[in-house]
Amino acid sequence: MTLIVDCFLAHFHCSLxxxxxxxxxxxxxxxxxxxxxxxxATYICSMQLPSSLLENAVNAFSALPGIGKKTALRLVLHxxxxxxxxxxxxxxxxxxxxxxxxxxxxxxxxSDADICxxxxxxxxxxxxICVVENIRDVIAIESTQQFNGTYxxxxxxxxxxxxxxxxxxxxxxxxxxxxxxxxEELIFALNPTIQGDTTIYYIQxxxxxxxxxxxxIARGIAFGGELEYADEMTLARSITNRLPVNQYVK
Numbered sequence: 001m002t003l004i005v006d007c008f009l010a011h012f013h014c015s016l017x018x019x020x021x022x023x024x025x026x027x028x029x030x031x032x033x034x035x036x037x038x039x040x041a042t043y044i045c046s047m048q049l050p051s052s053l054l055e056n057a058v059n060a061f062s063a064l065p066g067i068g069k070k071t072a073l074r075l076v077l078h079x080x081x082x083x084x085x086x087x088x089x090x091x092x093x094x095x096x097x098x099x100x101x102x103x104x105x106x107x108x109x110x111s112d113a114d115i116c117x118x119x120x121x122x123x124x125x126x127x128x129i130c131v132v133e134n135i136r137d138v139i140a141i142e143s144t145q146q147f148n149g150t151y152x153x154x155x156x157x158x159x160x161x162x163x164x165x166x167x168x169x170x171x172x173x174x175x176x177x178x179x180x181x182x183x184e185e186l187i188f189a190l191n192p193t194i195q196g197d198t199t200i201y202y203i204q205x206x207x208x209x210x211x212x213x214x215x216x217i218a219r220g221i222a223f224g225g226e227l228e229y230a231d232e233m234t235l236a237r238s239i240t241n242r243l244p245v246n247q248y249v250k
Contacts, residue, residue, distance in 0.1 A: 106177070108153040108170050110135055118142075118150055125149045127184040131174065131203070133157050133196075137189060149187070152177065157190060157199045166202055178207050188216040192237075 049055040054076060061072035079087050103109070104116035111117070118124060128149030132138055138151050154169045177183065186207075190196035204214060220238030221230055230238070 107151050108155060108173070109138055109151055123148075127182055128187070129174075129177065129183055129185070130187045130189050132189050133191065141189065149185075154199070157193075157195045158202055159195045166206075169199075171203060171206065174203065175206055178210055178212060183210075183212040185213040185215060188214070190216075192219050192234075 049058065057076045057079075058069060058072045061067055061075050062069050064072075067075075079090070100112075102111050102114065104111045104119055105114050106119045107116060109116045109118060113120075119126075125148050129152050130141065130147060130149055131152050131154060132141070133154055133156060135153055138153065141147050141151075152170070152174050154171065154174070156164050156169055158164060158166060158169065178186065188200045188203075190199055200216065207214075218241060220234065220241055221227065227235065
């Protein structure tokens with residue numbers, strides 16, 4: 001009799017465990033389904049805005065890089081709270097920036113005039129040119145306050161896979177600058193990639209037997225980095241381009 005009772009209880013516990021597991025599984029599926037259909041991004045994309053003008057403004061903001069629908073809606077609602085004059089001024093500033101901004105005829109940097117403030121500054125070393133990929137690199141180097149020369153913006157780097165060749169870049173103007181101006185040193189500040197090195201190699205061949213000194217920015221372990229996390233190429237360049245300690249530790 002005891003054996004029969006024990007077998008019945010064991011069978012009951014097993015059946016109860018199966019039922020509970022099944023309910024938990026279906027509950028998890030239900031939660032996942034609800035999460036998929038009610039996620040914030042899906043909700044924002046599918047929600048009906050009360051105004052077509054509001055919707056158009058949200059779509060315009062969300063077209064900007066790094067701005068999603070949710071952030072765009074928050075920005076638009078913020079503008080709705082502002083004074084009409086302030087919003088008009090905001091729009092006029094953006095419109096004027098796009099229509100009136102110029103690119104320096106000498107280095108292709110952004111400018112308010114035909115020649116940018118860096119090229120027009122007589123206090124800077126006009127015989128020192130730093131070659132960069134884009135305008136963001138100019139801003140980054142200028143933020144260090146360690147460079148006192150001029151720049152030349154290529155507008156990209158040679159990348160055949162992306163359909164970017166030498167003719168699409170601002171290389172011919174750079175060659176003309178080197179030939180016409182008494183350039184003492186040409187510094188390449190391009191990203192340390194195959195495309196960057198290809199661009200450097202091409203320009204170096206293009207300028208030929210120029211008397212100007214051609215250099216590139218130092219490459220190696222970043223300050224604060226750890227050797228075990230550095231890739232082989234970076235570590236190899238760091239060892240090859242090692243510096244005397246008295247020049248590094250000051």
